[in-house]
Amino acid sequence: MNRNVATAKHVGAQLLGDIEEGSLEELLNSLRLHPPAGSSTPIRPNIPIPALANIATRHHKAAQSTPPPVLSVSGRYLPFLYHLISSLIAEPHTYAVVVVDAERRFDVSRLVGSRSPSSYPARLDDLRHVYVCRPARARDQVRAAVQAAGEWMLYGAHGSRGRELWGTVVIGGGEGGGGGGGGGGASVKGDVHAGWKGWLRVEREEVEGFPAGASVEEALRDRDRRQEVVEDAGWVASSKVGSYLWRNN
Incomplete structure (x- = not known):
């Protein structure tokens, strides 16, 4: 696994070069997967984790x-x-x-x-289908990078032609689409936006503390077991x- 992780650090394309102006919203929409027949969720692109998709639908x-x-x-959020x-x-999704x-x-x-509970763990080869762009932090540059990345996925020469583009993270x-946000200019368009402000907040799963009135000796005896519980704690959005x-183990 250590060798795989070391190799993985070199996987994932950098989308570099000139940024082209213009909206790619229609082009990106044409690539997104529509919900399956009979589905009641209006969320696009489809979130293939049912519990999470339900929360997104209820929120919107x-x-x-x-x-x-x-x-x-x-x-x-990472x-x-x-x-x-x-x-x-x-x-089975392979986006x-x-x-x-x-x-x-x-x-x-x-x-x-x-x-996730609905998929197998990602393999090393799957990482070739994650394309990472690192623009400057300014909102206008992030917005331009989102547009250019979508155009590159549609027209560029890359190794994911056999996969459907799920979307952009x-x-x-700055604040994601649909918010007032301040700072001027249009909002950043993405399918998932992670930052200082968001309606879905991620924290470590809470672990129950020592019982009230526990002595120092009792706490010391229970320390190793509780450390294992802390290390195995999951995450809550x-x-x-x-x-x-969810838990990753």
Whole structure:
């Protein structure tokens, strides 16, 4: 596994070069997967994790908003992104995904071994279908990178022609689509937006503390067992309409 992780650090394309102006919203919409027949969710692109898709649908219905972004994530969002993207690129879904990382913190090697209940863990070869662009943090440059990345996926020479493009994940670069946000200019268009503000907040699963009145001796005896519980704790993505819990092991 260590050799795989080391190799994985070199996998994932950098989308570099000149940024072209213009809206690619219609082009990206034409690539997105529509929900299966009989599905009641209006969310596009489809989220292949039922519990998470249900939360997104309920949120947008309650807020009377139309995505993008489908998910707006705050808090400790990187573990959530690794979990989601791993599910998207792995069997049985096998999508391609674009990540526009203005914070320069996304580590593609973390996708190996992450999984959701609805998929197999991502394999090393799946990482070739995650395309990472790292523009400057300014909103206009992030917005231009999202547009250029979508155009490159549609027309460029890349190795994901056999896969459907699920969409674009934007990390940083100002508030996502649909928000007021301040700072002027149009909002950044992405299918998932992760930053300081978002309706879905990610935190570590809470672990119950020592019982009230426990002595120092009792705490010391229980220390090793509790450390194992802390290390095995999962992650919780919480919103006003529901929460989603997952573990990577």
